[in-house]
Amino acid sequence: KSDFDAMLSDLGLTEFYPQKLTLNSVLKITRASIFRKNPTSLNELPMHFLYNVMRANGKSRNTEYSLSQGTTPIYRSYANDEEEFSLGSVLDPEVYSVTILDLITAVFLCSDSLLQQTLMVKMSLCQFALPLLLPDVSQGSITFLLWAMRAVVHKWRPHSKEESKGYIEQAIVTTAMPMISFVRIGECGVSKSSIINSIVCKEPHNFFVHRDMECGKFPRRISNGLVEVCFHLPCGESTIDVFPEIFAVANLHGDMRNSLAQFQFLKSNSAAVFVVVDNIGKRDCDFLTSSFDPNSNVFLVINPDVKHQSQTEGSVRRILTELKLKNQNVHIWGNQNQTVFLKNMNGSIDGVLRYSKASKNLENMSQTDPKLCIMTDEVCSDCQASVTVADWIVSEIEMKDKESVKATLLAAQGVFWQEWSRKDKEMNRLRHRGDVDINEYIAQLSEHKIQIRNEQAKVELPDVVDSFISACLELSVDKKVLFLQRMKMKLDALSSNIIVPLEEKFKELCFDPNHDKEALKQTNAKIANSPVGLEHFMRELEQIYEASKASRSNPQFLRLPSVMAQLLINGFPMELLDGDTGCIPIDWVMDVLAEVRTQLGGDPRVFVVSVLGVQSSGKSTLLNVMFGLQFAVGSGRCTRGAFVQLLHVDDNLQRELGFDFLLVIDTEGLKAPQLANLDDSCERDNELATVVIALSDVAIVNLATENAEEMKDVLQVVVHSFLRMREAGKKPHCLFVHQNFNSVSAMAKTLNDQKYLLDQLDKMTKAAAKMEHKDKYYNKFTDVIAHDMNKDNWFIPGLWFGCSAMSPVSYGYTEQVFQLKAHIFE
Template sequence: MKGFLQTVAEGRHSRDGEQQVQRHSDLGEVVPEGKDPETTQAEQENTDGTEEAQENGQPIVADFLTEERSRLHETMSLLGLETYCNRKLSLQDARQISFDSMKNWAPQVPTDLPWSFLRKLLALNSEVRNTTLLSDLPQDDRTGEKETQVDEQEIYWGTSEDIYSLTELVTTPDVPLNPLDLLCALLLCSDSFLQQELLVKMSLCQFALPVVLPDSETQNHTFLLWALRGVMRTWWWQSPGGPRTWREESLVLTRVPIISFARMDISSHSKSHLLNAVMSPSHHQPHDYFCHREMPSAANAREIADGLVEMSWYSPGSSSKENLDVFPEPVAFANLRGEIGSHWQQFKLLTETSAAVFILTDNIGQKEYELLCSLSGSTTRYYLILSPYRGKRNANLRFLNKLVSVLQIDYSHVLVKVSSTDSKRLVKRLQAIVVNVIKSASRKVSLEDMAETARTLGLKVDEDCEECQKARERVEKITQDIQDVELYKREKLRLQGDPWRSIAQVEKELCRLQRAGDSSPEKYKSELRQRLLALRMHQNRYELGGGMQEFIKGIANPSLVEKQYFLGWMKLKLEEMARQGRRQPPEALAPLGPKHSRPAELSEQLWPTSLGVEHFLREMGQFYEAECYLVEAGKMAESQKRFTHFVGLASELVLSGFPLELMDRGTCCVPLRWVTGILRELHARLEGRPRLLVLSVLGAEGTGKSTLLNTMFGLQFATSRSYKPHGTFMQLISVTEDFRQDLGCDFILVIDSGGLTGGAVAARGERYELEVSLATLAMGLSNITVVSMAETKDTPLAALHAFLKLEKLGHVPNCQLVSQDLSDGPVPRPNPRDRKQLLEQLNDLSKAVAEMEKQDEERALSDTVLCDPEKHIWHIPRLWHGMPPMAPVSLGYCEAVFELKRCLLENIRNGVCHQHRDIVHLVELVGRL
């Protein structure tokens, strides 16, 4: 074997002799990844980052703790994040509406970078990793800045020649910050729930996700298991001997082969650039899954991100018989930032969990040989990627031959890039090796499995904190009794279902008196009240079950952190049950294509109603409602009430940003006492009369309503295909104190309605009446209503009907029509004539609704909601740039959504909407509607 390796290498040397003097690779200057070019020579001369070995054969890390701590402190100080090293940033902090929510200009000083990153990432902006400051840009690139910003600078600095210039007074680094340093700094300063949300957004942008977060302050590097819990992956799965079927699963639970890349000493190859090319089809421009040195700012030296382990998952997305995927099955790629010897703990984690490890280096000397010898006996496949003419050729060959038996490798495990023109050949070779590893891999691990290995190696796991584990235990007490979801809802959540539907029907009939027949109205009302009293008394006989008691204890926990973990675990566990219990849709209706192509009735059959946190809160609401009704009817004394504190618990959830159900779609009835009780409790807790602005979104099923709201405001309305609540939910967003006076409100209450039926379904019958009720409530409470649709035919007639009803009451909200592109291909940007044509089609629909309601005067939609095509009709490009599941969110989508958000806030600021309300006024409106 020794002679074989040497002969092949020498043969390559003779054929490519002219390449020996070349000092550049196809990726640019030959420098270690993530290092400054000036430091390359110093590193080659001084490699004391790793001692040769301890007595047990494992290398030790040089003691640079003081220097690393200093770097961390300097980075945090530079970014202005020192305050948040102890008091962590929360999701509520990131969501707040401020002056900056209306701006989209580049950061000017380093302290702008964290907030710019947060805003852009929550808005799914794919340019979030560009850390270039405005002061570093060429003058021609600053023309997009707001004129008001320039004016402010001119007014402040004046024109005097002896005044210091702005660039002299603002302290800026010599070079922009490396994006990975910014990411690590933000994650270190964020609480577990903001970390989780940031990683979900990064996944949607198809960015590699941090798995091991380095902390040079304490050297307690953290495995981010909880932070990754919220990430979902979708792919086409080939069952043995069966057809390709669609699957959706939590990233943490999915077992896949892991392919790891790491650097030993100096390497002229860019690992990240190579990984991006390996994961991308040959006919596509490689997507930047991993940051690499050719990206803006990413060539700058890393200060605190070395030791970071990132992972990116490849998911097959082709359902056709043609093999269009790079890899036939899901596979994960891991990337260790920094040199192996300095981060042995992280490298050891990869060697013990990966199916294959690729090591990039230019030199294999005595130190590198001893380092690799410590891997002897490992069952992992090892591959070496060399650039031999950048290093010491003879030494490389000598130690390579020694490693043959140690690592059980042969020539096929040594990949040599012999010129700057064979990058494509190297990528194809790597892809072929990965395909072979996938097919023969006996080691497939999930992130949960990986976390177990991390614990044995001494890494900290974020889920191991006491609050998280206590919350998980409580949730498992609840979920262990749920074997059949429908049976559990009937036997354990007994106040809902048929009892709640019966009560809703009686309450509606009390308002409408449509079935009185020959009975007098007073007598008929009396009968209905007796029936309602009997139903409420029946509800009140039930006691809280064990699961409900545990749930109430969970949300009543005095520890806010433990309460948040409890709700997070409940959501995750119940969604997992929903995925396991769903019926597999046929290939033709797989939701990787446009969701609105599925008929509503068929969609409901394939995706049956699941169990969610809202069902437990709805049960609390019914206990509260029954008790309040009996007190009002004189059947129970005020002192006998047991569930008064329920509204306080629910109001705390609203204040913490949790989406709360306003109306159940199954009954389309508002639990009036429960909702108004929560609102009154909110009023009391907020100490005064906080000004509210209400924004609602309506639209047909599958037209991107929830995704639109989540992108616009960083909210967490459910968007999973396996589990999607069908009710109407509200979520509260606070406005920063310095912006409240200018905006004119203290909070924005966002209402996400359940999907309505598009115009294709007959606009008659009980279902239509229920949807009109839902639309009337959502619009009636709103200052602004956004109507989302994919095509004119998707316009819910119930929404148009609601407009007509509200006009009679003298309330018409500011209306914004959003036409979202759900097509599979690019669509040209609409022109003003398209907007006018769309408005004409909507006018025809509104006239048809008016005729259906037998109104004497035909009213066009533009007459009803004062719809100006230029100001009230928005076209949003398609969400994905390419075909899912590997497609990232398109930049055009997030930019259009930001512009819509900016316009909405501008309307609020300029008083275009109706007068802002307080909570007391909102309570009155709920009762009237």
């Protein structure tokens, strides 16, 4: 076997090479994904890494493993305590493991494009460096991971926006920025990656893997030539930021002389290149002087030993002369303390950035010189077919008026669906019947609904909607998922470009003491209504189906539930409740679920987990970290309505758990500010909570403990819903999650908070029972549902570890969420 084949075999990845490991297989509920299990062999490391990185665990890059559960990791080895101590008595580790860079390289080579993209997003949450140029030593190829990085979106505040408190939120591949590259020659006594980590951010964090990390000293076997990249993201605070603007830092692993294509790529795309080297002999000197043009922005970081100091000095003088460099282009490690060294390095980088005109985005960089033989991951036929259609649809949307695009292009979900929803709700509520006979009134409403559907079915489809439906119907499953993912990314980027300026305008109006209230109201409405996301196209698809079915027309659209069922089974989320109308497209949902049963060949057992809470309290993030999902988060992406996602349960675990699939429900926030002025906002909250809790086996109530009044409002809605479920004979389990719980005196505060919560729940129960005329039966919350205040209350720390734009997800947060997940399945 070649070293590459042996590596894949050791890691148990042979069957997945190339690109056969799917996102669905990683999201599957397995014993290892829900219960703590340390790897006991090399072939367990890949899935251990994947499960941990999918939940944004900052410790997922540790490749140590134990011979059996509960034992000490085998790389630790000590001498016999009975022997006399000597410096050699503490043994060096003599074990066989892998460096995390080899593991990441192997995992990416074996992952399909959708899994690669998801891994990039999760790794960026951990603030891990991301693979940019991926070497495949078995094929001798290098791949530029452009598609894989497209879903990575960052938010930052350049110092030019420090006063206005504005920010930028953008996909990193389309962001123009300078790039600083680091390469090395030979083996170096100083860690290049460690130097970069210290430069990029004041907060200590290992963006790049280095030798002094756990398992960092294992030799690389397949990852030499890997180029990783991370991004300096300013937060707009000069006391926190190292540099005022965004830029990329690229790191070539291995000796640059053995990865000349990668080196040439970095040289042609970088504002500056830092070469780390210990000693510079004649051969190294010749290589450097021939590799760079005179006046290039090249810097030397040297760490010479005493034996070769004279030779290195002579070589450096020659390099400075021939490349026309200054003494400031040389940094000497060990000649000064580390703080001064890093300050000088920062000064060099700051000087480069201040005068650099070499800003490029990753899209532009991907257009590489053919001589380098670096291919882009978007050249595959599946990607091209999906990209072409998606890009055309979004380009058509960009040319339309942003405020009227929904009305002109997505008419089926406009006035027709809104009016149909009102009639449907009235059929159930009968609030405006007056003196009309009830049967006659219902018949009138039913007739109106049919007329609306008939009119809706006659609407001529715009080309963009026709193309969207054709792609959904005709593309294969793999191409379809890529197409929808491309649409989502492009539409999210478009929405962000619209929303961020509107939010800045809204902020300015709020701070203006003489602001125009009508302008404030209109701006807020634009923020709520301007975004056009993939969910709107999927909603259009569902409305076209419902209209076609009701009017018995357009038979070609009757295949759409089968398409959605196929997507749902493959891990694609489906809208359950329309957030704009507050209505469930019941025919669509029922027909899709019927198709799911047909395609699965039976009636699977499903366990439902949902989350409720106020807007922007971290509900979607909680589910994303808990199950490795990607429910929408970020500016303008507050969940509207309710969405469901289906996760497979491993065959070996189905009998133990008692179900075949996990259905996760993400919901819009209760007490949403943009809905507060609506007459039925309270009723809407009650209906949403009732529907979601009715569907759930476990309902997670997300509470922001720092706002007592807000918490009371949410509890009131939740208690009403549970009371109704009790009356209907359904008893879902309820878990309360208290977010941002960072108190040092945690135990005492926890007990106080639990007592306060129980008091509030009892008060709400009495009030709700009185309103429902059930106060004889329900006097306290535990009369409604079984609830253990110790086991069913969870106190979770804040999401981020730090306060800069480069802060990773807190390990304390991910650990508590993991324990909560395990509790749900116990």
